Amino acid sequence: MQFESEFKDFLRDHVNLNETRLNKAEDAAKSVRRFLASNLQGFVNTERQGSLALRTVIKPPRDTTEYDVDMLVLVEHKATWEAADYLDNLYDVLGSGVYKDKRCNKTRCVMLKYAGDFHMDLVPCIEKSSHKWICNRKENRFEITDGTGYRNWLLEKNSLTNGNLKRCVRLLKYLRDIRVNFTLPSILLTTLTGMTIKNPLGDRYKSISNTLLSVSSDMREYLELHPTFHEVENPVLPEEKFSRQWDEKKYNNFRKRFLEIAGRIQVAYEESDRDISLTEWKKLFGDEFGPKIKSNSSNSITASRFVNNLPKPYSV
Numbered sequence: 001m002q003f004e005s006e007f008k009d010f011l012r013d014h015v016n017l018n019e020t021r022l023n024k025a026e027d028a029a030k031s032v033r034r035f036l037a038s039n040l041q042g043f044v045n046t047e048r049q050g051s052l053a054l055r056t057v058i059k060p061p062r063d064t065t066e067y068d069v070d071m072l073v074l075v076e077h078k079a080t081w082e083a084a085d086y087l088d089n090l091y092d093v094l095g096s097g098v099y100k101d102k103r104c105n106k107t108r109c110v111m112l113k114y115a116g117d118f119h120m121d122l123v124p125c126i127e128k129s130s131h132k133w134i135c136n137r138k139e140n141r142f143e144i145t146d147g148t149g150y151r152n153w154l155l156e157k158n159s160l161t162n163g164n165l166k167r168c169v170r171l172l173k174y175l176r177d178i179r180v181n182f183t184l185p186s187i188l189l190t191t192l193t194g195m196t197i198k199n200p201l202g203d204r205y206k207s208i209s210n211t212l213l214s215v216s217s218d219m220r221e222y223l224e225l226h227p228t229f230h231e232v233e234n235p236v237l238p239e240e241k242f243s244r245q246w247d248e249k250k251y252n253n254f255r256k257r258f259l260e261i262a263g264r265i266q267v268a269y270e271e272s273d274r275d276i277s278l279t280e281w282k283k284l285f286g287d288e289f290g291p292k293i294k295s296n297s298s299n300s301i302t303a304s305r306f307v308n309n310l311p312k313p314y315s316v
Contacts, residue, residue, distance in 0.1 A: 001277035002209040002269070006290040011167060011208075014288050015174045017057050017067065025052060025069045025118055032071070032099075032112070032120065040093050042076035049123070049147045051186050054154055056169040061177045066113075068186075069120040072134075072147060077126040083135035083142050086124040094122075107138045149236035154190065157197040164211035169193050171212060171285075175261060179286060182257040183250045187242050188232055192219060195235065213269045220262040223255045 033046045050070030051057035060067050075086060091110045094103045102112040109121040125134050125145065133142040158165040169190050176182055176189065196218035197205075204214040229251040234240035261284070268280035278290050 001271060001274055002207055003278065003281060003290055004207045004209065006278075006281075007167075007171075007208040010285065010289050011170060015058050015170050017059050021067075021117065022052075022057075025120075028114060028118075028120060029069060029071055032122065035097060035099070036073060036093070039096065040073070040075065040090065042078065044074040044076060047072040047074060047125075047147065050121075051190075054151060054166070054190065056166050056173070056186070056190055058170050058173045058177070066116070067118045069118050070109075070123065071120060072123050072125045072132075074125050074127070074132075077128050082140055084137045084140045086126065086135045087137045090122060090124050105137070108134055108136055108143075144237065144239050146234060146237040146240060150234055153236050154194050157194045160197055160200055161205035161211050164205055164208050165194065165197060165215075167208050168212050168215050171208075172261075174285070179284070180257050180261065182254045184254045185242070185245050188246065191232060191235065191242055192222070196222070209269055213265055216258075216262040216265045220259055223258060227255075 029046070029048065036043050036046065048070070049072055050068055052069050057067060073090060078085075087105070087108075087110060091103060091105055094100065094110060094112070099112055102114070104111040104113060106121070109123045112120040112122065114120070123134050125132050126142070127133070132145050132147075134145050135141075136143055154165075161168075172189060172193060173186065176184060193215055196215045198218075203210050205211045229246065229248040230243075231241055232243040232246075234242060264280065264284045268277055268284060271277035271280055275293065279293060282289050282293070
């Protein structure tokens with residue numbers, strides 16, 4: 001069964017990042033932009049990236065855990081500069097003001113840490129040869145990117161699902177971070193989920209649960225066709241690889257866990273008895289999903305017991 005109102009309540013109360021924290025991140029991003037516009041030589045603009053910009057961000061696993069805020073810092077291309085120079089320059093500029101004690105060097109960004117809430121990854125980006133390029137400090141090289149094209153691609157996919165694609169991405173992130181424990185960068189999870197979306201047929205994307213079933217079933221087919229680790233590309237820019245932080249071990253774990261998840265979603269969705277269906281959804285998302293069930297404690301399931309209570313046909 002579908003439990004549409006229960007899914008909406010669950011997203012609002014347990015999955016979505018609350019407006020207060022969203023607004024705090026937005027205010028911080030605006031402040032950083034103003035600072036860079038006034039102090040960073042060659043500053044052009046900033047551009048939101050990542051889960052916050054895509055509106056697929058979720059609450060961290062614990063209230064004290066940080067979440068990511070990603071922002072491109074577009075700067076003028078300097079012909080004599082190497083990739084690492086742009087990162088070093090940004091780091092130096094941030095040391096001259098209120099961000100001095102917040103800054104931290106990373107491979108492709110300068111991180112600003114807002115203790116106990118979020119951290120902001122500032123990614124220098126230049127434009128040359130009609131493409132945008134970010135900088136890799138460790139290897140001192142430029143890497144091609146197209147975050148704007150990717151965002152437009154996801155928005156188009158989301159529109160085909162009445163907005164349910166983004167809701168399903170958040171639900172799958174919740175399973176990743178809180179219930180099932182598999183490793184998969186958000187950009188990969190979002191991309192693999194978006195890749196399943198086709199032109200609407202029947203009720204495939206009519207509701208959250210319809211979409212969740214359709215997405216998980218299609219991704220299960222994809223994973224069955226790809227038994228080993230493989231590259232995943234930006235759908236609008238094949239030269240940009242999203243799987244650089246993945247490997248065979250992590251892929252195998254994700255594949256195993258997602259096949260189990262897809263089986264559980266199918267069981268819960270196709271069950272016609274309301275109480276049994278609700279119990280199955282709770283086994284997947286936890287007791288916080290939907291109303292309480294007045295029965296024995298066997299209806300409750302913890303994340304550690306999750307993989308031992310799955311339909312056998314979908315285990316690998």
